[in-house]
Amino acid sequence: xxxxxxxxxxxxxxxxxxxxxxxxxxxxxxxxxxxxxxxxxxxxxxxxxxxxxxxxxxxxxxxxxxxxxxxxxxxxxxxxxxxxxxxxxxxxxxxxxxxxxxxxxxxxxxxxxxxxxxx
Numbered sequence: 264x265x266x267x268x269x270x271x272x273x274x275x276x277x278x279x280x281x282x283x284x285x286x287x288x289x290x291x292x293x294x295x296x297x298x299x300x301x302x303x304x305x306x307x308x309x310x311x312x313x314x315x316x317x318x319x320x321x322x323x324x325x326x327x328x329x330x331x332x333x334x335x336x337x338x339x340x341x342x343x344x345x346x347x348x349x350x351x352x353x354x355x356x357x358x359x360x361x362x363x364x365x366x367x368x369x370x371x372x373x374x375x376x377x378x379x380x381x382x
Contacts, residue, residue: 264287264381267308269299269325270343271317279312282370288377296320300328305334310377312343313360315351326359339371339380 265373266288270276273294291306298322302319303311311329314324322342329335341362342351348363362378363374 264310264377265291265306265308266377267291267293267299267306268343268354269293269317269322270314271295272314276314279370281356283374283377286374296322296325296328298331299325300335303329303338304332307335308338310319310341310380311341312341312364312373315342315346318359323354323356325360330357330359332337341376341380356374 266283268276268280268290271294276292276294280292283290292300293302295317313322313326325341329338329340339361340359341364342360343364343366344351345366351363363375364376
């Protein structure tokens with residue numbers, strides 16, 4: 264299982280990737296939307312945990328770009344954000360995200376969500 268963790272907060276992204284690695288998940292990090300797109304194309308992860316509120320290229324823009332590219336459109340993208348689910352849903356223009364997980368919840372719940380998409 265390959266998971267790309269995307270967050271403009273480098274420490275947060277690396278901490279989550281380290282936690283997932285302890286759970287036997289192969290992880291890489293991207294520190295913004297533009298980098299998420301390039302790593303997504305080059306590495307082809309199974310799941311992308313996408314932060315929303317990022318400067319320059321936010322999570323909505325990055326997810327939409329990934330959905331529009333034939334090489335990445337089938338990757339599972341989970342909105343991983345401090346925003347509540349209703350706020351995320353209000354800003355969707357298409358089916359950019361396959362799931363939602365609010366930051367601050369138990370990482371065991373996040374693992375369960377990732378596992379659900381892996382099967």
